[in-house]
Amino acid sequence: MSAPLDTVKHAEETPKADLPWAELGLKEDEYARIRDILGRRPTGAELAMYSVMWSEHCSYKSSKVHLRQFGEKAPTEGPGAEAMLVGIGEQAGVVDVGQGYAVTFKVESHNHPSYVEPYQGAATGIGGIVRDIIAMGARPVAVMDPLRFGAADHPDTKRVLPGVVAGIGGYGNCLGLPNIGGEVVFDACYQGNPLVNALCVGVMKHEDIHLAKAAGTGNKVILYGARTGGDGIGGASILASETFETVSDSGSATGVGKPAKRPAVQVGDPFQEKLLIECTLEAFHAGLVVGIQDLGAAGLSCATSELASNGSGGMRVELDDVPLRDSSLSPEEILMSESQERMCAVVEPGNVERFLAICEKWEVTATVVGEVTDGDRLEIFWHGEKIVDVDPKTVAHEGPVYERPYARPDWQDDLQADDPAKLPRPADGDELRAAVLALVSSPNQAAKSWVTDQYDRYVLGDTVLAQPEDGGMIRIDAGTGLGVAVSTDGNSRYAKLDPYEGARLALAESYRNVAATGARPLAVTDCLNFGSPEDPAAMWQFAQATRGLADACLELGTPVTGGNVSLYNQTGGAAIHPTPVVGVLGVIDDVARRTPMAFREEGHLIYLLGETREELGGSAWSQVAHGHLGGRPPRVDLERERLLADILISASRDGMVDAAHDVSDGGVIQALAESCLKGGNGARVVVPDGLDPFVFLFSESQGRALVAVPRSEELRFADMCAVRGLPAARVGVVDGEALEVQGQFALPLDELRRAHERTLPELFA
Amino acid sequence: MTTRIGVVTFPGSLDDSDARRAIGLAGGDPVALWHRDKDLRQVDAVVLPGGFSYGDYLRCGAIARFSPVMATVIEQAKAGMPVLGICNGFQVLCESHLLPGALTRNDHLHFVCRDQRLRVESADTAWTSDYERGQEITVPLKNGEGGYVADERTLDELEAEGRVAFRYLGGNPNGSRRDIAGITNEAGNVVGLMPHPEHAVEALTGPTTDGLGFFTSAVKKLVTS
Numbered sequence: 001m002s003a004p005l006d007t008v009k010h011a012e013e014t015p016k017a018d019l020p021w022a023e024l025g026l027k028e029d030e031y032a033r034i035r036d037i038l039g040r041r042p043t044g045a046e047l048a049m050y051s052v053m054w055s056e057h058c059s060y061k062s063s064k065v066h067l068r069q070f071g072e073k074a075p076t077e078g079p080g081a082e083a084m085l086v087g088i089g090e091q092a093g094v095v096d097v098g099q100g101y102a103v104t105f106k107v108e109s110h111n112h113p114s115y116v117e118p119y120q121g122a123a124t125g126i127g128g129i130v131r132d133i134i135a136m137g138a139r140p141v142a143v144m145d146p147l148r149f150g151a152a153d154h155p156d157t158k159r160v161l162p163g164v165v166a167g168i169g170g171y172g173n174c175l176g177l178p179n180i181g182g183e184v185v186f187d188a189c190y191q192g193n194p195l196v197n198a199l200c201v202g203v204m205k206h207e208d209i210h211l212a213k214a215a216g217t218g219n220k221v222i223l224y225g226a227r228t229g230g231d232g233i234g235g236a237s238i239l240a241s242e243t244f245e246t247v248s249d250s251g252s253a254t255g256v257g258k259p260a261k262r263p264a265v266q267v268g269d270p271f272q273e274k275l276l277i278e279c280t281l282e283a284f285h286a287g288l289v290v291g292i293q294d295l296g297a298a299g300l301s302c303a304t305s306e307l308a309s310n311g312s313g314g315m316r317v318e319l320d321d322v323p324l325r326d327s328s329l330s331p332e333e334i335l336m337s338e339s340q341e342r343m344c345a346v347v348e349p350g351n352v353e354r355f356l357a358i359c360e361k362w363e364v365t366a367t368v369v370g371e372v373t374d375g376d377r378l379e380i381f382w383h384g385e386k387i388v389d390v391d392p393k394t395v396a397h398e399g400p401v402y403e404r405p406y407a408r409p410d411w412q413d414d415l416q417a418d419d420p421a422k423l424p425r426p427a428d429g430d431e432l433r434a435a436v437l438a439l440v441s442s443p444n445q446a447a448k449s450w451v452t453d454q455y456d457r458y459v460l461g462d463t464v465l466a467q468p469e470d471g472g473m474i475r476i477d478a479g480t481g482l483g484v485a486v487s488t489d490g491n492s493r494y495a496k497l498d499p500y501e502g503a504r505l506a507l508a509e510s511y512r513n514v515a516a517t518g519a520r521p522l523a524v525t526d527c528l529n530f531g532s533p534e535d536p537a538a539m540w541q542f543a544q545a546t547r548g549l550a551d552a553c554l555e556l557g558t559p560v561t562g563g564n565v566s567l568y569n570q571t572g573g574a575a576i577h578p579t580p581v582v583g584v585l586g587v588i589d590d591v592a593r594r595t596p597m598a599f600r601e602e603g604h605l606i607y608l609l610g611e612t613r614e615e616l617g618g619s620a621w622s623q624v625a626h627g628h629l630g631g632r633p634p635r636v637d638l639e640r641e642r643l644l645a646d647i648l649i650s651a652s653r654d655g656m657v658d659a660a661h662d663v664s665d666g667g668v669i670q671a672l673a674e675s676c677l678k679g680g681n682g683a684r685v686v687v688p689d690g691l692d693p694f695v696f697l698f699s700e701s702q703g704r705a706l707v708a709v710p711r712s713e714e715l716r717f718a719d720m721c722a723v724r725g726l727p728a729a730r731v732g733v734v735d736g737e738a739l740e741v742q743g744q745f746a747l748p749l750d751e752l753r754r755a756h757e758r759t760l761p762e763l764f765a
Numbered sequence: 766m767t768t769r770i771g772v773v774t775f776p777g778s779l780d781d782s783d784a785r786r787a788i789g790l791a792g793g794d795p796v797a798l799w800h801r802d803k804d805l806r807q808v809d810a811v812v813l814p815g816g817f818s819y820g821d822y823l824r825c826g827a828i829a830r831f832s833p834v835m836a837t838v839i840e841q842a843k844a845g846m847p848v849l850g851i852c853n854g855f856q857v858l859c860e861s862h863l864l865p866g867a868l869t870r871n872d873h874l875h876f877v878c879r880d881q882r883l884r885v886e887s888a889d890t891a892w893t894s895d896y897e898r899g900q901e902i903t904v905p906l907k908n909g910e911g912g913y914v915a916d917e918r919t920l921d922e923l924e925a926e927g928r929v930a931f932r933y934l935g936g937n938p939n940g941s942r943r944d945i946a947g948i949t950n951e952a953g954n955v956v957g958l959m960p961h962p963e964h965a966v967e968a969l970t971g972p973t974t975d976g977l978g979f980f981t982s983a984v985k986k987l988v989t990s
Contacts, residue, residue, distance in 0.1 A: 174777070176780070454877065
């Protein structure tokens, strides 16, 4: 330790000292603004805090102006609007689901860490989202993971996918949270930039909702959980907020003005997190918590500044009291560390002893590191000297906001003009049969059990539906049968063709999936994965998609409760397809009424709900058969989606259908194959009059679902559809040991199953 | 009088609430036991649930074995109290030497969660008397270290003495020697298995209700004894 400690006093005395603001990811004008706010140069510790909190990942500086629409266009009436208890801005949104219960859910990205170190990146992604949920006062009850990888047969995918899957399983399984859904999608556009999103659902009683704030002068600030180490320093600012090239060029993340000792990817310990869950919830229930915040991106910098900024007073923190894994850490490193499994609570002085006793019971390290002060400063001390003296609002909430320039890319017209209508199609039954086998065995359409069998879906004993069902469903109350269903969707091929429509399509599919289970869709969380905001084309995609999603949420009456933006998803100049991932939460009064996807009984009649048009732009068939992406995505009609959902929910409630399956990528034939294989029953299917067999089987028109109707219910069901004006065509019957499209082809279930289930094991086992 | 069956919660236990639910559905009175308490609260039987006790650091079940509660469980098990170890609980029983052998990393090196068919090989234990010998049941299996191993002599002995309680059917999911899914001690009061009967007690949430028999077996045995 040769250099003198950079205290506030020292900063005032040495105004001209050089600070490594550029290495920490700050722009020149941002650094100037920090000097302006402070009226002096920042100390090293202050610079560390500002740099991580003003990073793209933490400040949303490029996306903020667009995200405002989710609030401005939020539905003001309908079940979704009425159910909102806590909206955007908190660690996760909270929705009233009735019977005194509230549900909180949120999806987040952990994309960049998962490429650098797949296992730990994916594992700590789960850890982070789970802490967001417990910080709201909720018990986590389920997780799901929307994943995007590069081409399935690319050698690097063999490195990334198994690691990501093992990390999700390794962390989630050890936490004891059922993994009930998610997606696995392959596309070459994710080769250098896989997407690892993680969603968590939590349940609480209304009175248990907690918000992150530090109120009450004299209240103690307690840091508890894992000790602070040197891992993940600059994870948010460097890894998640710059393009990859920048990172690899500079080696790895830097500490303040010196080389990093450890990687920017954090290392997870699920056992510690499990203890953190139990101890946090016990402290909540004992009424010992005034405010709480998890330590995720930007670690202590984020937790202290956000708690103080949200509260009424200031905060004083003694950094020497932070329990360390590595005693050589500098104060800057302690403030920036993203060591996992840590939380920060604000507790009244009289309750500190009881809080610490609960932590001791769960063998969780807990330390008082500061207190709430009157005034409005966040002051942090090291060895008795003041090294931070800031207005916490300027760190946490008043960061820079950019109106990034955006422009419709010049290739967009050509892409849309490249109509799939010209592609050669299967001409007869034999060619259709071959096309079906190619489709169901393609990596994107093949069974995902090789992945999902590595996740525990049974733990906690309340899983009613899990993958490969349309939505995961969890029972909340064993007495009444109240439950929730969640689905995540996002077809980036559609979004590439038209980002505005692509985002609306993502919502439509997720909404439809939830309704297919019998649950009523209520609210939305989103993870917006896009390229660099400094690229006008990627920024245009982001602006379009955000507007599309906000408009669609308003139309469907499902408010966005929270979520996450992940930018800089690109390798060099090549951005990923725009990938808005939309999670929809629905509620069901009695989970015994849920509708599974399997054709469970012979003799049930198969109905196709909705209208089929020739819509092949962005379709799975065009990708599998021709490696083609062009044209327009399928048309979205949200009024139709709402009607379809109403029908599916009524049919479930009144026992009119035995199975329901959303028709989406891969079209009717993919949905038929999945429902047959899940139920172990074949189907005899007739192509409806006036439809070309190929279009009937492979088109991806929206607003459609397949249902299996017991004969005794047929009249009632068909009447309901007719009265409400939903086209419903009887297209077949559950029967036999083969999937047969009459007059075209028959596929024995064994052959279909082999084709569908062998692909992923052959690629990755 | 209802039968009191304790379920131990270690730090890192995950399926403890499921086990308590299963006991309740079987007509028993579930009692939560804490790893630091030596006192078993007058229970008639004990379930060691699944999970990752103490993070499964060192070896699965290796640290749980030394917890205060296990001292009493080991003593009572030797005196004849029914004890069921599920998954991590099975690992704890092996580490405690209440059952022979050990559980090792699955041969394919992946965690596996699936609905598993089993054959009940012994209906003569405290936890299987409600089944018929040879009966086939399906319950969830979920583990990363479920490969049962023991030396050849021990395996021969287990088979000769009818102490293999369950075998895997339809494919060995983890490389267990001789397809062994679960075993019992000589007295038949201590049973350990990797699959999870407590996840197959309700039609709504389990693949079957085949697992309920474990708990009804214990409840009936204790009521009649």
